[in-house]
Amino acid sequence: xxxxxxxxxxxxxxxxxxxxxxxxxxxxxxxxxxxxxxxxxxxxxxxxxxxxxxxxxxxxxxxxxxxxxxxxxxxxxxxxxxxxxxxxxxxxxxxxxxxxxxxxxxxxxxxxxxxxxxxxxxxxxxxxxxxxxxxxxxxxxxxxxxxxxxxxxxxxxxxxxxxxxxxxxxxxxxxxxxxxxxxxxxxxxxxxxxxxxxxxxxxxxxxxxxxxxxxxxxxxxxxxxxxxxxxxxxxxxxxxxxxxxxxxxxxxxxxxxxxxxxxxxxxxxxxxxxxxxxxxxxxxxxxxxxxxxxxxxxxxxxxxxxxxxxxxxxxxxxxxxxxxxxxxxxxxxxxxxxxxxxxxx
Amino acid sequence: xxxxxxxxxxxxxxxxxxxxxxxxxxxxxxxxxxxxxxxxxxxxxxxxxxxxxxxxxxxxxxxxxxxxxxxxxxxxxxxxxxxxxxxxxxxxxxxxxxxxxxxxxxxxxxxxxxxxxxxxxxxxxxxxxxxxxxxxxxxxxxxxxxxxxxxxxxxxxxxxxxxxxxxxxxxxxxxxxxxxxxxxxxxxxxxxxxxxxxxxxxxxxxxxxxxxxxxxxxxxxxxxxxxxxxxxxxxxxxxxxxxxxxxxxxxxxxxxxxxxxxxxxxxxxxxxxxxxxxxxxxxxxxxxxxxxxxxxxxxxxxxxxxxxxxxxxxxxxxxxxxxxxxxxxxxxxxxxxxxxxxxxx
Numbered sequence: 001x002x003x004x005x006x007x008x009x010x011x012x013x014x015x016x017x018x019x020x021x022x023x024x025x026x027x028x029x030x031x032x033x034x035x036x037x038x039x040x041x042x043x044x045x046x047x048x049x050x051x052x053x054x055x056x057x058x059x060x061x062x063x064x065x066x067x068x069x070x071x072x073x074x075x076x077x078x079x080x081x082x083x084x085x086x087x088x089x090x091x092x093x094x095x096x097x098x099x100x101x102x103x104x105x106x107x108x109x110x111x112x113x114x115x116x117x118x119x120x121x122x123x124x125x126x127x128x129x130x131x132x133x134x135x136x137x138x139x140x141x142x143x144x145x146x147x148x149x150x151x152x153x154x155x156x157x158x159x160x161x162x163x164x165x166x167x168x169x170x171x172x173x174x175x176x177x178x179x180x181x182x183x184x185x186x187x188x189x190x191x192x193x194x195x196x197x198x199x200x201x202x203x204x205x206x207x208x209x210x211x212x213x214x215x216x217x218x219x220x221x222x223x224x225x226x227x228x229x230x231x232x233x234x235x236x237x238x239x240x241x242x243x244x245x246x247x248x249x250x251x252x253x254x255x256x257x258x259x260x261x262x263x264x265x266x267x268x269x270x271x272x273x274x275x276x277x278x279x280x281x282x283x284x285x286x287x288x289x290x291x292x293x294x295x296x297x298x299x300x301x302x303x304x305x306x307x308x309x310x311x312x313x314x315x316x317x318x319x320x321x322x323x324x325x326x327x328x329x330x331x332x333x334x335x336x337x338x339x340x341x342x343x344x345x
Numbered sequence: 346x347x348x349x350x351x352x353x354x355x356x357x358x359x360x361x362x363x364x365x366x367x368x369x370x371x372x373x374x375x376x377x378x379x380x381x382x383x384x385x386x387x388x389x390x391x392x393x394x395x396x397x398x399x400x401x402x403x404x405x406x407x408x409x410x411x412x413x414x415x416x417x418x419x420x421x422x423x424x425x426x427x428x429x430x431x432x433x434x435x436x437x438x439x440x441x442x443x444x445x446x447x448x449x450x451x452x453x454x455x456x457x458x459x460x461x462x463x464x465x466x467x468x469x470x471x472x473x474x475x476x477x478x479x480x481x482x483x484x485x486x487x488x489x490x491x492x493x494x495x496x497x498x499x500x501x502x503x504x505x506x507x508x509x510x511x512x513x514x515x516x517x518x519x520x521x522x523x524x525x526x527x528x529x530x531x532x533x534x535x536x537x538x539x540x541x542x543x544x545x546x547x548x549x550x551x552x553x554x555x556x557x558x559x560x561x562x563x564x565x566x567x568x569x570x571x572x573x574x575x576x577x578x579x580x581x582x583x584x585x586x587x588x589x590x591x592x593x594x595x596x597x598x599x600x601x602x603x604x605x606x607x608x609x610x611x612x613x614x615x616x617x618x619x620x621x622x623x624x625x626x627x628x629x630x631x632x633x634x635x636x637x638x639x640x641x642x643x644x645x646x647x648x649x650x651x652x653x654x655x656x657x658x659x660x661x662x663x664x665x666x667x668x669x670x671x672x673x674x675x676x677x678x679x680x681x682x683x684x685x686x687x688x689x690x
Contacts, residue, residue: 132586142524145532179487179574187490187571210578214586226532227572229524231579233555238583241477241559245618249611256611262604266594273590 001311004094009101020303070108096290096310123286133216159220175208175218280306349439354446365648415453441635441655468631478561504565520553520563625651
């Protein structure tokens with residue numbers, strides 16, 4: 001497997017992205033194409049030890065900055081590292097692309113260059129989150145803010161295929177995020193989506209409430225991108241807030257400092273277990289190719305993991321599985337397909 | 346001030362509700378009418394010490410169970426404790442009502458008996474949540490799952506009036522929950538709502554992202570009831586999960602147990618600071634009267650606080666302030682009012 005890495009994307013690029021690539025090729029049987037300014041990348045690689053036949057450079061003269069609008073970046077920066085990386089996938093010179101750069105631009109570029117899979121109306125961004133017993137996938141987390149029930153059905157199929165492949169789970173439990181477990185609970189979107197999911201060819205376990213998403217009772221949790229983004233951000237914000245508050249309270253009690261020293265290894269383990277970088281980034285699902293969008297603040301370890309997961313996804317042909325599942329579903333529900341084409345037209 | 350307490354509502358009723366009433370009348374200059382089965386309540390009061398002129402009993406022969414549907418409960422249980430409590434407010438024999446019973450039934454009954462305030466399309470449930478620096482109000486958290494922008498404007502006015510009164514804040518900072526700080530970020534509902542809030546007679550500070558809601562940067566956070574409920578429940582679930590995971594990690598390291606003993610007072614302080622029961626429950630805003638819905642698992646302390654806040658709200662005439670603000674707003678935006686009447690018709 002060969003992964004095209006947008007080496008210039010991310011807050012600590014290119015040194016950290018290059019370090020992540022080196023870790024990946026040293027640890028796994030994967031090749032990485034570093035996409036970006038050749039001179040800068042050669043500098044970054046200098047004096048490093050790695051299996052040199054596994055890392056190559058593909059020159060790109062431009063870098064998309066974080067403040068640029070996706071449409072302008074696509075129009076103007078035709079030689080950007082992010083675009084060149086995705087083009088390598090299109091030309092089948094790489095099996096997958098990874099970028100820790102501007103996520104909106106990465107998504108728009110992937111859509112523009114690779115296109116959508118047949119029967120997909122809306123590609124989605126999924127994210128892996130830690131639960132009490134392992135990990136779950138939340139889909140969509142920001143690509144689509146106003147959704148129709150058909151979109152949520154697509155998300156369910158996409159999440160199902162991804163989870164199966166990446167976690168080797170034969171039958172992931174798919175749940176719909178809502179405000180009550182009964183099928184009558186929810187808003188218009190979820191009530192209609194519930195009916196579609198019940199009849200979809202997946203292991204649908206019904207609605208899941210906000211309080212239960214971290215329980216480990218569902219493997220894939222489906223929602224529209226507005227809610228998904230808010231749930232993701234609220235969770236990140238709350239986890240940080242709780243740790244800050246605990247630290248403050250601990251330093252306020254007499255025995256706190258000593259106690260803190262004693263539980264420090266446990267805090268470290270906790271942070272490791274809940275570290276987003278274990279799965280390296282958010283897969284963009286529903287496009288005709290494999291693309292992973294990593295956090296701007298990705299560490300070398302996060303980049304390494306993103307490269308591994310991207311190679312894994314490409315090897316297991318997750319996007320083809322999604323296309324097959326949606327094509328079977330479209331055969332069963334021709335009206336849903338028509339509705340989608342209608343909405344597109 | 347006299348508060349009608351649904352003494353039969355809640356998981357630990359009536360003993361805990363009665364205990365909460367006793368705490369409230371002992372601590373504050375408030376009278377409480379315990380509404381429920383007279384014999385059972387007299388039993389619960391027996392041998393307790395309290396200023397007896399401040400507690401009275403209003404008999405109600407029925408209790409609404411947690412599994413009952415609001416419409417059926419209203420139709421069939423005309424002598425329920427929850428209904429009788431709210432009727433006392435309607436008849437001006439009490440200034441406010443508090444119930445820790447079935448929240449859906451409490452809301453539907455309050456709406457049915459007390460009615461909506463003029464210019465209110467959708468009453469809302471608000472909830473107080475802890476932040477890094479104090480508390481913020483999230484509105485709506487479940488009463489309205491599908492909203493129009495006009496509803497979010499109403500929620501903003503209601504939250505503003507409530508926060509001003511209960512926290513003695515002259516100009517609460519009102520923010521709109523969305524997926525980006527710029528006014529162009531969000532879904533259709535929030536983008537339209539942003540325009541209305543910008544022109545509303547409140548201290549609107551713009552969009553707030555999920556990651557920042559606990560930062561203390563906003564006093565009132567406005568959203569539709571579906572999102573609000575999910576944010577509330579995700580937060581409760583995540584806080585519990587983090588504490589469980591931390592405990593597990595702590596007990597897994599050698600020095601953990603001793604360290605845990607040493608930080609225990611800090612954990613206690615943390616729990617106290619983040620305790621929902623400090624404000625006793627969720628005010629139902631937009632109805633023609635004062636009504637607080639408490640958590641089913643409310644402790645005596647939570648009931649005491651709910652009674653205190655209910656008396657405070659009634660004394661400060663929060664519902665009249667809301668009516669005035671919305672009437673001024675309707676005068677400024679007659680089209681918005683028309684749109685609402687149209688939607689109702």
